[in-house]
Amino acid sequence: EAGVAQSPRYKIIEKRQSVAFWCNPISGHATLYWYQQILGQGPKLLIQFQNNGVVDDSQLPKDRFSAERLKGVDSTLKIQPAKLEDSAVYLCASSQTTGSHTQYFGPGTRLTVL
């Protein structure tokens, strides 16, 4: 079974630029999560989708971050404009349902903002 796919794996941008990350969850998984993991910290949930609807985006900085999952499968996370403190690994995870606590993570996108 294919795992969670993410691209790009690495991205370097300058502050105030825009960036977008893509995630393809495990086939059939209804729930998709985007996490931000800053060096030395645990993953912090940014947004959770159930199919194409948002379940929780309370920790998403909505002035600069946006995410969508239009067809309930793939998802994109965008940052516009980026700040230095956005440098982190952005992890996408999926699970079969919202109630399933086994989340499968993708390899992440390592973002460096200069």
Add this chain to the structure above:
Amino acid sequence: RKEVEQDPGPFNVPEGATVAFNCTYSNSASQSFFWYRQDCRKEPKLLMSVYSSGNEDGRFTAQLNRASQYISLLIRDSKLSDSATYLCVVNTPGNTPLVFGKGTRLSVIA
């Protein structure tokens, strides 16, 4: 008080040693508990769930103490391949997200 707290380590132990990590959580309504493992520059992976009665999976034993609001992970006969960061994860009832601790780093030395 942070929702989930862990000693960041690092714990440096020789091969074959027994090592234990604790994790405390602040929300007494928390009901689901997990340990995830994260290798350097890799994604987290579920290691084991933590059940009220405690549970064992090979060399790994997880315990839950609801009265004191902590969970523990015991690793026996440590292997070099156990070197990783161990993330404590807690969930409260309802449609709430998992809360991850900062992780405890373990280095098993030959």
